[in-house]
Structure formats: C-alpha cells, structure tokens
Amino acid sequence: MSINGQPPTASLALWAEDNEISAKDLAAAYGDGVKNGIMYGAEEDKVNEGLGEDVEIGQYVAMDCEMVGVGGEEDRSVLARVSIVNYNGAQVYDSFVRPKEFVTDWRTKVSGVSPNNMPTARSFEVVQASVAEILKDNVLVGHAIKNDLDVLMIGHPKKDIRDTSRFIGFRKYASGRTPSLKKLAIEVLGVQIQSGAHSSVEDARATMLLFRRFKQQFDLEHAKRFPQRVRVEGRGAKSGKKGKGKK
Numbered sequence: 001m002s003i004n005g006q007p008p009t010a011s012l013a014l015w016a017e018d019n020e021i022s023a024k025d026l027a028a029a030y031g032d033g034v035k036n037g038i039m040y041g042a043e044e045d046k047v048n049e050g051l052g053e054d055v056e057i058g059q060y061v062a063m064d065c066e067m068v069g070v071g072g073e074e075d076r077s078v079l080a081r082v083s084i085v086n087y088n089g090a091q092v093y094d095s096f097v098r099p100k101e102f103v104t105d106w107r108t109k110v111s112g113v114s115p116n117n118m119p120t121a122r123s124f125e126v127v128q129a130s131v132a133e134i135l136k137d138n139v140l141v142g143h144a145i146k147n148d149l150d151v152l153m154i155g156h157p158k159k160d161i162r163d164t165s166r167f168i169g170f171r172k173y174a175s176g177r178t179p180s181l182k183k184l185a186i187e188v189l190g191v192q193i194q195s196g197a198h199s200s201v202e203d204a205r206a207t208m209l210l211f212r213r214f215k216q217q218f219d220l221e222h223a224k225r226f227p228q229r230v231r232v233e234g235r236g237a238k239s240g241k242k243g244k245g246k247k
Helices: 012-018 023-030 115-120 124-135 145-152 168-174 181-189 200-213 215-225
Strands: 053-056 060-070 076-086 091-098 103-105 139-142 161-163 242-244
Touching: 060 124, 060 145, 060 200, 076 124, 076 145, 076 200, 091 115, 091 124, 091 200, 124 145, 139 145, 139 200, 145 161, 168 181, 168 215, 181 200, 200 215
Parallel strands: 060 139, 139 161
Antiparallel strands: 053 242, 060 076, 060 103, 076 091
C-alpha cells in the first residue's frame, strides 16, 4: 500500500475498504492518522459548499446534521448544519443553516457550529429543498436518522432508509440498547470520531462505512420488513445523478 500515492478524495477507511485492505494493515501503515479521523484528504472537503460540482450522487447517500439550541429553558434543537456523502464517502452536500429563532445555545463544543458560520449560512428553506432533491429516489443511510429528518422537516420512504442505530447486529456493542455512532466507529471500524467538536461530514462518512461493511446483512434484515422491495447486492449502484453546485 502506497502512502505517497494518494487515493480518491473519500475517507481513508472507505478507500481501504474498496481496495480490500484490512483494518490491521491500515493502522500499521497510517498509525494515529487513522485513529484520529477516518478521513483521508479531509482538507479537500469544501465546508459550506452547498451541492458539490459534478459529484456523482449515486443510489446510496449518508446524511448527518448538527443542531443548536433555541427556546431558552425549553432547549429545543434546530438545524444548523447538514452534510451528505455518497457511497464512496465523497462529499455531496454541506451547508450551514441560519436558524429562524434566536439561538440560546450554540453547543459549539459538540456541534462545531458558531455565530461565525452564520454570515454565509443558507436559509432553512433553501437547504431543505436541496436536501429533499438529493434524497429523492435514493437509499438514505444515517444514524438515528429520524432525528435528522425531523429537524429538516422532511420525510423519506421507510423502505429506502438504512439506520445504523437500529441494525440488530450492532446492538451487542451497547448491551442490547441503541449504540452511539462514536461507539460503533471505535468498536466496528477501529477509528476515533467526535473527539472534539463534531463534523457532520465525518459522521456521515463513518455511518456510510458501517453500512457498507454490513450491507448484505442490512439488506436482508430490511427485506424481512419490506418483502420484494429491497435490492440485495454488493456494491452501490450508480444512479447517474450529479451535483450541479452551489445551492
């Protein structure tokens, strides 16, 4: 495995998966670079880019949202950032979102979002429309994805959702309860995420890798709920849909 020869702009772990490189060999070659973040070439991600230019969206996308608090003592969560990656981990969409209500808790240490991000943030309506268009007719991968869909105020067909928080095979990592994404990243992928402020792009990539590693099991489990409505296959089929940029 060449360290100098850079793989495609996706996460290091996803690239290794594509090239059938074991987690052990990956760790030996890259050491702490793997443990401290699953992204290879993360500097190539374009924060707040909106829809990426000419990126292949494909049939499978993973999404993660960051939220901030409004309402004072109520402490309700509203959308502040949303990120989407494709099957290969490439960034498809990333945007900060301007909350409609006064923010009482930016939760910056966790969310990674601060008032400094707001001058270039997009409106909720613009982001909502862009995300809905990306998700349309695609399989959505997420961790506790209902929370993300709720904060976006959009729906998605249940038959087209793969939720890593609900996958039976992962329950053993949380004594039968719902495991956190951070826990699964450590136990299943052997990588460290969320060591500081969250990155919704990094979290989306980790979620996609979890799904990819157990894709057939996910699909078989899902097929029991939706007979003859799920594809059981090895790789992410390409839909041909590409990003056009900006929004």
